Amino acid sequence: MTFHTETPEQTRRLGLRLGRLLRGGDVVCLYGNLGSGKTTFTQGAAKGAGFRGRVVSPTFGLARQYRARRLTLYHLDLYRVGEDTGDIGLEEFLRDPRAACLIEWPEAAKAYLPPERLDARLSHRRSGGRTLTFKARGGRASRLLRGLSGR
Secondary structure (H helix, E strand, O other): OEEEEOOHHHHHHHHHHHHHHOOOOOEEEEEOOOOOOHHHHHHHHHHHOOOOOOOOOOOOOOEEEEEOOOOEEEEEEOOOOOOOHHHHOHHHHHHOOOEEEEEEOHHHHHHHOOOOEEEEEEEEOOOOOEEEEEEEEOHHHHHHHHHHHOO
16 A cells, blocks of 8 residues: 655654554554655654654664554664664564564565565655655555555
8 A cells, every 4th residue: 555745753653653553562663764754753653642742753862662552653763773673672572462663664574574564665755745655565564554555
């Protein structure tokens, strides 16, 4: 399923819709080049999950935790991580039943990614907007994708 956004605010609103659907145990992998909108999308998802604070890229800290009333959101950025992501506690983040994970640059964690997840590919459009293409892997992710599409 593909969505097109023209502005950062539209990308945030799409993330907001997803954030309202997230439940503990959900994993969303965000693929895309630098500046493709991964953190912008995550800002919306955190707000949709109920977080009211500031959401920034965790590039140098690797992970940020956003606690909301109904859900904790882990925002991971694996850009600077090698293939051995176990050292950063990725498995613990993924096993937390009260939290959802949004993972930027998930390529670095192939061996650790759960089979049930929602993959999102973000890319630049010539117009300056973004294209976001989602692929559900498993039943939980299919539920998220149905909700995101409004079905």
